[in-house]
Amino acid sequence: MPMTKPKLQANRFLPRVIPCPPWLSSFRAQQLIVCLALTIQLFASAAAQDANAPGPNKDQQAYCRYLTEQAMAQRDLLLFPDAIGGITQPNTGLPTQAVWGFSGSLSNVRKGILTMDVARKNCELYTATTSTQQDLQYALPNLERQALQHRLELIQQATQSLTALATATQKMLEAQNMTRPMAFVLETTKIKLDADRADTQSKISAIYTPPLSDRPLKDLIAEKQGREVNEQKAIDKLSRQNDWDVALSVGAHQQISPIADSPAPYGEVTISYNLASHTINKHLDRAADAYAQWKKVQEGDVIRNAEILKQQVVSGILAQDSRLSALQQEFNQLESSLQIVASAETTAALDFRNQLTTAQLLLRIEIGDASFRLDHLKEFLAKNF
Numbered sequence: 020m021p022m023t024k025p026k027l028q029a030n031r032f033l034p035r036v037i038p039c040p041p042w043l044s045s046f047r048a049q050q051l052i053v054c055l056a057l058t059i060q061l062f063a064s065a066a067a068q069d070a071n072a073p074g075p076n077k078d079q080q081a082y083c084r085y086l087t088e089q090a091m092a093q094r095d096l097l098l099f100p101d102a103i104g105g106i107t108q109p110n111t112g113l114p115t116q117a118v119w120g121f122s123g124s125l126s127n128v129r130k131g132i133l134t135m136d137v138a139r140k141n142c143e144l145y146t147a148t149t150s151t152q153q154d155l156q157y158a159l160p161n162l163e164r165q166a167l168q169h170r171l172e173l174i175q176q177a178t179q180s181l182t183a184l185a186t187a188t189q190k191m192l193e194a195q196n197m198t199r200p201m202a203f204v205l206e207t208t209k210i211k212l213d214a215d216r217a218d219t220q221s222k223i224s225a226i227y228t229p230p231l232s233d234r235p236l237k238d239l240i241a242e243k244q245g246r247e248v249n250e251q252k253a254i255d256k257l258s259r260q261n262d263w264d265v266a267l268s269v270g271a272h273q274q275i276s277p278i279a280d281s282p283a284p285y286g287e288v289t290i291s292y293n294l295a296s297h298t299i300n301k302h303l304d305r306a307a308d309a310y311a312q313w314k315k316v317q318e319g320d321v322i323r324n325a326e327i328l329k330q331q332v333v334s335g336i337l338a339q340d341s342r343l344s345a346l347q348q349e350f351n352q353l354e355s356s357l358q359i360v361a362s363a364e365t366t367a368a369l370d371f372r373n374q375l376t377t378a379q380l381l382l383r384i385e386i387g388d389a390s391f392r393l394d395h396l397k398e399f400l401a402k403n404f
Contacts, residue, residue, distance in 0.1 A: 079149060083142040090138030097131035099123075103268065106275070114277065118285065120270010126260050133257040140253045144246040151239040151321045154231050155328055161228045162399060166392050167219050173387045174216045177380045181208055184376060191369070204370075208377040215384070236403035240325055247314060251307045258303055262296035265289070325404075332400050339393040346386045353379050 100123035108115045188202045232239065266289040273282040293299070314320050357375050360368045 076149075079142075079146045082145055086138050086142055086145075090134050094131040094134050097127040097134065103270065107272075114274045116272045117275050118270060118272040120268060120285070122266065122268040124264055124266045126264035130257060130260050133253065133260065137250070137253045137257055140246070140250040144243070144250045147239070147243040147246045148321065150232060151236070151243050152324070153229060154236060154239060155321060155324045157228045157231060158236070158328055158399070158403075159331060160226050161231060162392075162395055164223060164226045164228055165395065166388065167223045167226075169391045170219050170384065170388050171216065171223075173384045174212055174219065177384055178209075178212050178216075180380055181205065181212065181377065184373070185209075188373065202373070204374050204377055208380065211381065236325060236328075240321055243321055244314075247311070251310055255303045255307055259296075259300060262293045262299065264291045266291070329400070329404050332396055332404075336393060336396045336400065339389050339396065343386065343389040343393055346382060346389055350379065350382050350386060353382065 100121040102119075103122045104117075104119040106115060106117050185202075185205050188205060192202060266287075268285075268287040268289075270285060271282040272285050273279055315322050317323060353375055357372065357379070360372045360375070
């Protein structure tokens with residue numbers, strides 16, 4: 020995340036006057052600092068283009084634009100030198116002097132470049148995380164929608180078979196080989212199929228599934244974890260820039276009490292190093308490890324959600340397998356009963372055959388539905404985990 024620029028101390032705004040070599044004039048020093056800042060900004064702008072790259076959806080694009088603009092503002096604040104001015108009296112008894120010029124920091128320049136890298140890594144992580152979360156959230160609804168659409172196809176096939184059976188039954192009614200009450204079972208079956216079709220269509224319309232990635236979830240999760248590592252490394256690298264600093268101040272000074280003839284150039288270089296940097300870096304390394312462990316157990320994170328989804332899929336496979344076994348046993352019993360009355364021509368046998376046939380049509384829908392769900396759950400488990 021962007022770092023807050025530390026406030027300059029008072030002695031930086033009122034630097035101690037140090038004579039500069041004759042070749043260093045105030046004008047040339049100002050040119051040098053401005054040109055250096057502009058050159059660094061060109062390299063940082065290239066990183067900004069990567070961070071501002073559009074994501075796969077509007078949410079990701081908007082977030083990356085927001086993040087990039089924030090980082091670019093912080094980058095410009097850190098890269099460009101500060102204009103300073105003030106009045107100082109270096110030592111007691113010396114004349115009061117006015118000073119003006121520019122003040123910059125090499126550490127801030129480095130932070131400005133790294134801030135854009137942190138923004139880019141943050142954008143990549145957000146894109147990977149939201150994409151993976153979306154696939155995890157809508158994985159089961161997407162499977163359910165596919166199963167319901169397949170059930171509609173099964174209902175249509177059963178309706179066609181029932182229509183053919185009703186046509187044959189109508190001919191038998193016309194030949195007076197069957198009574199109308201005996202054919203009523205076909206009408207009740209048609210009502211059941213129509214109700215099942217309407218209920219299935221209603222369930223499909225109630226399920227929303229956005230476009231999902233074709234990549235396996237395990238690959239998306241691995242990519243997301245890699246993006247997290249990259250972001251933490253970038254943040255850690257940015258934080259380590261606080262361990263040292265080289266501050267440069269250049270400008271001009273002029274005696275104002277009494278007023279001197281012309282201003283003279285001055286320059287100041289300050290080098291600082293934090294004595295606790297070794298300990299700080301150790302804590303940063305431990306923080307990165309702790310962050311990785313936290314993400315593995317965080318409720319709502321993609322790793323935890325993926326484990327929950329896997330358990331749900333495994334439970335679904337067991338349930339559909341048990342359901343399919345029970346349906347197949349019932350279907351085998353119906354098939355055995357149909358074979359018994361297959362060659363019978365009596366009115367009672369024809370009535371019983373119609374009842375068995377219609378029951379078989381309804382059972383085929385359930386068997387086809389259970390088989391489709393079981394196969395797709397197994398395929399989903401093998402592909403994504």
